[in-house]
Amino acid sequence: MTATEPRVLxxxxxxxxxxxxxxxxxGYEAWRKCLKxxxxxxxxxxxxxxxxxxxxxxxxxTGTKWDKVLHHRIKERYFVCNAGEHEPGTFKDRYxxxxxxxxxxxxxxxAAHTVQAKASFIYINHEYQEEHENLKKAIAQxxxxxxxxxxxxxxxxxxxxxxxxxxxxxxxxEETAMLESMQGRPAMPRQKPPFYPTDFGLYGKPTLVNNVxxxxxxPRIIQNGARWFTQVGTEKCPGTMLFSLSGAVNKPGIYxxxxxxxxxxxxxxxxxxxxxxxxxxxxxPGGPSFAMVTPDQFDLPMDFDSLKKAGTGLGSAxxxxxxxxxxxxxxxxxxxxxxxxxxxxxxxPCRMGTINLATLMAKIEHGEGTQKDLDSLLQLCGFVKGxxxxxxxxxxxxxxxxxxxxxxxxxxxxxxxxxxxxxxxxAGVA
Ligand SMILES: Cc1cc2nc3c(=O)[nH]c(=O)nc-3n(C[C@H](O)[C@H](O)[C@H](O)COP(=O)(O)O)c2cc1C
Numbered sequence: 001m002t003a004t005e006p007r008v009l010x011x012x013x014x015x016x017x018x019x020x021x022x023x024x025x026x027g028y029e030a031w032r033k034c035l036k037x038x039x040x041x042x043x044x045x046x047x048x049x050x051x052x053x054x055x056x057x058x059x060x061x062t063g064t065k066w067d068k069v070l071h072h073r074i075k076e077r078y079f080v081c082n083a084g085e086h087e088p089g090t091f092k093d094r095y096x097x098x099x100x101x102x103x104x105x106x107x108x109x110x111a112a113h114t115v116q117a118k119a120s121f122i123y124i125n126h127e128y129q130e131e132h133e134n135l136k137k138a139i140a141q142x143x144x145x146x147x148x149x150x151x152x153x154x155x156x157x158x159x160x161x162x163x164x165x166x167x168x169x170x171x172x173x174e175e176t177a178m179l180e181s182m183q184g185r186p187a188m189p190r191q192k193p194p195f196y197p198t199d200f201g202l203y204g205k206p207t208l209v210n211n212v213x214x215x216x217x218x219p220r221i222i223q224n225g226a227r228w229f230t231q232v233g234t235e236k237c238p239g240t241m242l243f244s245l246s247g248a249v250n251k252p253g254i255y256x257x258x259x260x261x262x263x264x265x266x267x268x269x270x271x272x273x274x275x276x277x278x279x280x281x282x283x284x285p286g287g288p289s290f291a292m293v294t295p296d297q298f299d300l301p302m303d304f305d306s307l308k309k310a311g312t313g314l315g316s317a318x319x320x321x322x323x324x325x326x327x328x329x330x331x332x333x334x335x336x337x338x339x340x341x342x343x344x345x346x347x348x349p350c351r352m353g354t355i356n357l358a359t360l361m362a363k364i365e366h367g368e369g370t371q372k373d374l375d376s377l378l379q380l381c382g383f384v385k386g387x388x389x390x391x392x393x394x395x396x397x398x399x400x401x402x403x404x405x406x407x408x409x410x411x412x413x414x415x416x417x418x419x420x421x422x423x424x425x426x427a428g429v430a
Contacts, residue, residue: 006256007240008216017137022102030222031106035155040114049226051238056211057316059304068198069115072206079117079208081108083124084166084173087287090318092242093212095254097131101138107215115208120161126168170342174390175209188346189390233259237303241317248274248323264298278323286315288335289395291402327422328407333361339396350393353384367419
């Protein structure tokens with residue numbers, strides 16, 4: 001396998017829920033191996049050696065997380081696959097749910113079995129109805145073959161995976177908010193520490209939560225070994241990443257590339273550059289919650305550590321490209337409004353902060369802002385950053401700070417002209 005061949009995305013014949021094409025490429029062999037040959041500790045060891053890190057945004061080492069739940073003193077444990085995906089510009093989990101339900105299911109079975117979960121769930125964005133249906137059909141086919149249900153493959157193990165329709169908000173994808181909502185409560189994050197899911201998860205019991213893409217990597221690691229996995233990517237971020245590429249590119253879509261691939265390759269080779277001969281003005285390399293980068297940073301390697309070092313982040317790799325015909329104040333306002341609407345309102349700094357950030361952004365974009373508003377905007381970012389039970393408000397502040405840092409002249413122009421320079425001037429105004 002070369003460095004650029006897909007590893008997570010597998011092209012299969014037939015309908016995605018049909019089990020036969022998946023079995024023909026070695027599907028469920030890793031699951032069989034885990035049931036019959038490997039102890040849970042051996043599985044965890046393999047994952048640790050692979051260096052797999054969570055693809056849901058935080059990049060936490062997967063093997064370490066599994067180890068924590070497996071060796072927890074409390075024996076009542078749960079497993080939840082997080083398919084809540086609701087961030088603007090991120091759609092890779094949807095692709096996997098739709099096209100690779102068996103691969104995901106196999107990853108879930110291995111995870112649930114390894115940590116000896118009492119019950120296991122896939123929490124799925126409620127808007128993903130076709131994907132939900134595909135998973136349901138895939139589960140039925142896998143069950144008919146004895147891969148889940150009672151006495152799985154004659155190994156004396158009983159295992160079911162239940163589908164749970166999510167609340168459909170951005171915050172509901174935050175793992176502790178997701179667990180709250182699964183217990184019939186509002187989808188609001190818990191305070192961390194101390195309430196990390198590995199200690200205090202579903203029903204207050206140790207719970208393993210992993211992202212869809214993370215779990216889709218697992219069967220292939222078990223099948224091919226940790227050394228195979230580490231052959232691509234960087235030393236600290238091995239493997240590939242699914243990039244959701246959107247915005248001002250000719251070919252938006254999902255691209256699987258080795259971790260550490262330069263941003264340039266994604267935008268120019270995969271995305272085919274910017275339409276209508278325009279130029280790139282800025283790129284969100286990890287969705288709207290992380291700082292933007294500019295074209296002089298196109299050689300940045302796309303992995304968790306390199307982007308963090310560069311003052312931004314990979315998140316779940318929702319790469320949004322902005323062209324030079326875009327007003328950065330208007331673009332920032334759009335995402336500020338998103339954060340305002342999606343704040344669950346639990347923590348005062350987030351509830352008030354996201355409203356005030358969006359209000360000040362709107363004032364400036366609509367030509368009603370003053371220098372004092374711009375100063376207040378930046379001051380507010382400093383106040384709210386790092387507060388809140390989850391990172392939503394920090395993301396909202398980072399967005400504004402990065403926009404002002406890189407495009408201050410556009411903010412100043414709005415203040416001076418008392419209108420958006422990207423919109424036609426009203427009649428009689430120069
Ligand atoms: C506001 C917010 C939304 C999130 N949404 C998702 C999501 O939709 N899917 C996801 O897997 N992780 C999401 N996360 C990250 C999860 O809290 C968690 O880190 C992840 O599911 C762990 O899985 P992993 O270790 O496999 O990455 C979100 C985090 C925050 C702060």
